[in-house]
Each structure stands twice: as C-alpha cells, then as structure tokens.
C-alpha cells in the first residue's frame with residue numbers, strides 16, 4: 001500500500017486526476033471505476049481541465065460507478081447518474097453507452113445486480129477510485145458481520161443517510177436503499193486509488209489502513225489488495241506517521 005499525503009486539496013486532486021489520465025493515455029480502452037461523494041469533485045474538475053487542454057481522450061474508455069441510490073432516477077439531481085453527468089461525463093468525449101451505473105430504478109433489483117456483475121466480469125476495472133465513509137464504508141458497503149462479494153442492494157445505515165443528508169433538502173428525501181458493487185468486486189480492480197480528505201476522516205483512515213482487517217470496517221479489506229494508492233490531505237492523514 002502506497003500512502004501519499006498532500007499539503008493542499010489541489011495537489012491531491014491533480015495527482016489523482018493524473019493517475020486516471022495516464023491510465024487512459026497508456027491504454028485508451030481502459031476501464032475506470034468511478035466514485036461519487038464530495039471528495040471526487042475536484043478530481044473530476046481537474047480531469048475535465050486536462051481534457052480541455054487536449055491532454056487525454058476518453059472515446060474508447062469505459063466507466064463503471066460503484067453505486068447508486070434505489071428509487072431515484074437519473075433525472076433526479078440527487079442521483080449518482082445525475083452527479084456523474086454534471087461533474088464529468090457531459091464535459092468529456094466518452095460515449096454515453098460506455099458509462100455504467102447500477103440502475104436504481106430497476107423493477108427487479110436482483111436481476112440488476114446480476115446484470116452489473118456480468119458486465120464487470122466481462123470488462124475488469126483497471127483503476128478504481130474510492131472515497132471513504134465515516135464508518136469505513138466503501139461504495140455503500142456498510143459495516144456488518146458479513147460483507148457481500150458481488151453487486152447487491154443494501155439498506156443504508158442511519159449514519160450514512162445522515163452524512164449524505166447535506167445533499168438533500170430534507171432527511172426524509174434521503175433514500176433508504178442503494179445498489180453497490182461488493183467489496184469482492186472492488187478488490188478485483190487492478191489498481192485502487194483511495195482518496196480521503198478532512199479532519200473528520202483522520203480516525204477512520206488510521207483504523208482502515210493500520211487496524212485489524214475486519215468486516216466492521218469494510219475499507220480495512222483494502223489492506224489485502226496488492227496495488228492500493230492512498231491519497232490523503234494533511235488533515236485526513238494527521239493520525240498516520
């Protein structure tokens with residue numbers, strides 16, 4: 001595991017963006033695993049900036065997002081599909097059919113998770129971007145006694161709903177369920193980039209990266225992966241030497 005600390009958010013964003021850009025420049029048909037939340041926004045802005053400077057093209061790339069809320073469609077500005085279009089897809093040259101997110105509006109969620117896993121199996125992820133939840137969740141893999149390997153529907157913990165309520169106009173509007181890639185699917189990526197910022201994440205960063213490997217901190221399973229690059233701002237990394 002490689003851990004890199006940055007003095008500023010801008011440096012972290014630029015470094016992460018460059019990792020993805022280099023991947024696509026070396027392998028134009030690369031498969032990128034993408035994440036949402038507030039952390040990746042600056043990274044996506046930087047990718048768009050580099051795209052506008054003609055430093056990269058995503059025409060042949062494919063993307064898979066980690067997760068999506070159940071019950072809200074892509075036209076809803078709180079859906080992750082809407083977020084991805086707003087922050088990345090609409091600004092770069094990736095053809096829409098090559099961008100994938102779980103469909104949170106599917107009639108049969110079980111069938112949807114099987115469909116998503118089949119696509120992931122056919123196109124393994126080269127580089128997966130991850131953020132970190134305050135309780136150690138990755139994607140929407142919440143702490144539990146067991147973790148699911150593949151894509152699955154999950155009931156969100158109240159703490160996760162509360163953490164994400166800032167994006168909604170009221171707590172009642174925060175969905176109760178989501179579809180997420182499983183920890184097993186995430187660990188299949190060739191390289192994983194975990195980006196974390198902010199003092200409020202310092203403790204969980206330390207626990208996930210240096211504590212015991214346990215399903216009660218899903219991100220701790222990243223310790224079992226051979227190629228993880230952790231990007232931290234000063235605050236998030238302050239409890240690590």
Ligand code: GLP
Nearest residue numbers: 036037038039131132133139140
């Ligand atoms: C959500 C997403 C996660 C993300 C987490 C942290 O729960 N499902 O993929 O990592 O939020 O988000 P933030 O970067 O806003 O702290």
